[in-house]
Amino acid sequence: MVNKELETASPDSAVDYQAELDETRRSLREVTLMMEQSQGELSKITQRNAAITAHLQQAQRQSQIPVEELRMAYDSALDAQQRLFVMRGQLEKLQNDKNHLEKMKSILENIVSGIEGEGSKASAAAKGQFAGIEMIVNAQEAERQRLSRQMHDGPAQALSNFILQTEIAMRLLDVDPAQAKDELSSLKSSAMGTFQKVRNFIFELRPMMLDDLGLIPTIRKYVDAFKEQTGLDVNVNVTGNERRLEAYIEVMIFRALQELLGNAARHSQANLIKVHVDLGNDLARVTVDDNGKGFDPETVQQSNNLGLKLIRERAEMLGGTFEIDTSIGKGTRIAFTVPLES
Secondary structure (H helix, E strand, C coil): CCCCCCCCCCHHHHHHHHHHHHHHHHHHHHHHHHHHHHHHHHHHHHHHHHHHHHHHHHHHHCCCCCHHHHHHHHHHHHHHHHHHHHHHHHHHHHHHHHHHHHHHHHHHHHHHHHHHCCCHHHHHHHHHHHHHHHHHHHHHHHHHHHHHHHHHHHHHHHHHHHHHHHHHHHHHHHHCHHHHHHHHHHHHHHHHHHHHHHHHHHHHHCCHHHHHCCHHHHHHHHHHHHHHHHCCEEEEEEEECCCCCCHHHHHHHHHHHHHHHHHHHHHHCCCEEEEEEEECCCEEEEEEEECCCCCCCHHHHHCCCHHHHHHHHHHHHCCCEEEEEECCCCCEEEEEEEECCC
16 A cells, blocks of 8 residues: 655655555555455355355244244344355455555556656656545545444344344234234334435435435435434525536535535534535535534644545635635634536
């Protein structure tokens, strides 16, 4: 993995870059080998899961089987499913690491080639490319990890419990109908809550409204859900000519707004957040203003807050701007602009 700060080309830096390239190639070979081993292990776990599922189905068909034995069968099935879930997540992470390393290898090869050929001009171009890819990949990986944890701790665990609750209720129907009814009522409530969580996850991953209705209706819908989940007072004000924008601009603005609202909810200790979206003829400006505890803006440059750095990177890449106005105890205002195609 490339972890040194890239610098201007020189004979000494050529040696450093070549060493980094060699290390990246070595890491890539290791990750590729681990992927092959994980794929083999995943195949074995998949076969074992199929066998346990078949055993569980057979046990379900036996009406006289003791409840404790049925619980053990379910526990084995849930354990196999969780192992399968973990292995698939590990394989996905290895694939992401491999893609990252391949990109880094390509960039370092360009840097080494540039140093040996045209010199610092090629190296400087590769440096900017490296920084952008590094930031995007790290931000994507952090978001995947967050969603993976939420899915595992929420819907995945709840669905596992549903299976057992359903079987218990079925067994109780003939023995204690009243208790069976209570179990089914509890199961229905849990299922409705889990269903809502799954819908929220899907909306966070990719709201279909963004494709169908556009940016502003999606923002309003998201803010309504955000207020319900967090209990915060969030006001949305839209000015200018409300219209559909280029798809990549709508996605960029929506993802940035998600990040800014999430940061305010997690870190600012605010109880009021104001969102202003101004759609001018040539420029979109988004402002998120909270009455929280604020922070030292200098710490953003030194922190691991990839979200804010990525918003700045994308806004400036599109020819826009990014501003932070905050101080400790004074709240925070973050604004960014994006040029619009006329």
